[in-house]
Amino acid sequence: MALEDYTRHQQGIIKRYYSNQGGIQLQKLSEQVTELYLADGKKRERTWKSIVTAMQKLGVPQSRIDHLVAQNDPQLVAKLVTELQGKS
Numbered sequence: 274m275a276l277e278d279y280t281r282h283q284q285g286i287i288k289r290y291y292s293n294q295g296g297i298q299l300q301k302l303s304e305q306v307t308e309l310y311l312a313d314g315k316k317r318e319r320t321w322k323s324i325v326t327a328m329q330k331l332g333v334p335q336s337r338i339d340h341l342v343a344q345n346d347p348q349l350v351a352k353l354v355t356e357l358q359g360k361s
Contacts (some may be wrong), residue, residue, distance in 0.1 A: 295330075298327050298330045298331050299331060299354065302327040302331065302350075303358075306324070306347055306354055321342060323347075324350060326351070331357060
């Protein structure tokens with residue numbers, strides 16, 4: 274669907290959503306860090322996959338993502354979230 278198929282009000286909502294995408298991804302990442310602290314086994318693996326996806330969407334360099342995954346330490350991801358929040 275093209276943007277012209279929506280009313281002006283709906284177009285505004287859609288534009289604001291995409292302009293705030295970085296903040297939305299950062300919020301999701303911070304929530305996933307909490308899940309990572311509590312998860313173990315298969316759930317921990319799934320949580321790491323979603324964390325990697327969120328970091329990629331936020332533009333974190335792949336080398337840093339690989340390092341964080343290799344360390345398998347939620348505290349390092351929490352520090353990254355704090356760092357990214359400081360840039361916002």
